[in-house]
Amino acid sequence: MSEGGRGGVTIVDVARAAQVSTATASRALGGYGRISAATRERILAVADDLGYRPNDLARAVRVGRSSTIGLVVTDLANPFFAQATRAVVDTASALGHEVLIANTGEDAAAERRAVRVFVEKRVCGLVVVPAAGADHDHLFRPDGRPHLPLVLLDRRLPGRSAATVISDDLGAAREAVGLLAGRGHTAIGMIDGNSTVPGVARDAPAGLVSAAADRVEGFLAGLRDAGLEARRDWMLYATAAEPGAAEEAALTLLGSPDRPTAVVANNSDVALAVVMACNRLGLAIGRDVSLIGFDDASWTRAFTPAISVVARPVAGLGEAAVRELAAQIGGRPAASEPIVLPNRLVDRPSAAPRR
Amino acid sequence: MSEGGRGGVTIVDVARAAQVSTATASRALGGYGRISAATRERILAVADDLGYRPNDLARAVRVGRSSTIGLVVTDLANPFFAQATRAVVDTASALGHEVLIANTGEDAAAERRAVRVFVEKRVCGLVVVPAAGADHDHLFRPDGRPHLPLVLLDRRLPGRSAATVISDDLGAAREAVGLLAGRGHTAIGMIDGNSTVPGVARDAPAGLVSAAADRVEGFLAGLRDAGLEARRDWMLYATAAEPGAAEEAALTLLGSPDRPTAVVANNSDVALAVVMACNRLGLAIGRDVSLIGFDDASWTRAFTPAISVVARPVAGLGEAAVRELAAQIGGRPAASEPIVLPNRLVDRPSAAPRR
């Protein structure tokens, strides 16, 4: 067995070597239709001997569909998306799908290009993290329905009707503020780190992705719950594009004499920036500044004090997205309401009582 | 324009609508051969109007090759591989290739399965992070040459001849030890976190991947350079599979009264574990214990003191792997010697003089 020809061995070669027709060979190899056990064994043996490898491209052309899904992500190197990607790949694999992957870097043109290529490769469905602030016409037909089975991951597209899988970031931010307020904090700030406008902004920039906008809204709702006023100078928006922007925002927020005693950091980069800013300013987290971040990065448990976080169901999001997509591919209509997974507030010493 | 039929519109439809033959339509759409500008424009307009999308599967079958490469990784959620994956995807995209991705979780069967599927999908090449301690016959023909263009990423496969892209981890570990020795440390320990045997081992387990083995060897070479003896009880091997193993190793190493004054952590999880163990044991990093880790994780700069690290050229590795693969696909013979990229030792306060 396994002489392993140069890859050019087709089902015709197998059929000829086994002295049967290509139809019979195809039946044996594909494991369908009526065929005698004897000939099937013989054909399989011959195929193995020749090193035959089915050509899935040809099969896909013939049957009109592939088993490949496309995954379009904004930043594969971001730990959140990396973990989600892993879940997507693992789940897809378990469901018998392969995954074509593309990275857009929040660039609309790159996303458009990726989707076009995937469509030409006849993927049977798409999981997309839509790029911030871009138009997404390329995903939809004129009648507003997606060109093909589609699931949006982590970001809603307002005004569009597409299956969407997100976590309850509004509720989590609200809960985080509630926790801080319950410990006596009345001066609570927020730093967003998902903006696409350069540098640090003091007003919510247009084009914030829904996950970020939800956190801002949840923050405001939490303040309202606690009967606190929102202060414009305690809400900062740092771009995700410049590594230094989050730290600049943290220094601005905490460097002022009139600083908040607690901060909600809307992603883990910002949480890290707050830690660094406190180091720089000589402020002690948990004493001078309480902190709750988003995303349960591994380092948050290693700090003294450990950092409280909103643990997002990152693997669950990826898995749910693929399951929803597989269902659509199977013919089920797309989920009309967003699939919302719960977050988990992990209470650690960085969220301390006000002193 | 863009009525966007249901996806069933083929080149035949375009040809018919433009009143030309499929050959002419193909020439116009494919941008090759001799064709008058007028008919080309007309055909392109008609194609756009019909919402024609070329079927890349059919083209691939016809021309006998696809533009897709396969990427097989052991753990997509690991920040190192996530960043490498991003570099692979970005570079491939720039070079006109798409990327099919698979995650093996260090499981040989999963790797075998992934490679088989990718071959059946007729990828034009493979970038593989080979699973630890597995046999990799499925990548090679009986004569020892790869079945198709192949590049190994981050891990050599001893005894096999395949293009390989790695970083100089031996040199980096050696240099790290040299730095510590130069600051007066004579008691230097090491914790590896890439083992596949459960728990914590006190002797180098079999089947350590080359990147890990290189670091161990570099560590020993560094000791020799400094005229220091290697102590068996100061070299621990924690499995990557159990999150707690690295911390257990760190507690074992540093909890003893006869503990080293400096530690080299062979990946960033281990570095974090050392930090946590020091917290737990009441040891101060940079004073009681000096530390140098592998991989420049973002949190290493946020600690006080900041953690010294070996910054690996992670994006460079991914890019180099794809460039080498593309060259092979273009017909160039595979690089016969490993492509070794330099590491960079980032000296921060955690690597302090001995007190």
Add this chain to the structure above:
DNA sequence: TTGTAGGCGTTATCAC
């Protein structure tokens, strides 16, 4: 149970 033959959507080789 097996074989024949046609076609999936492309591209490429011929003629004209």
Add this chain to the structure above:
DNA sequence: GTGATAACGCCTACAA
């Protein structure tokens, strides 16, 4: 410059 026509490798009526 353009048009028949034959592949590419596979599946699947339909016929035997």
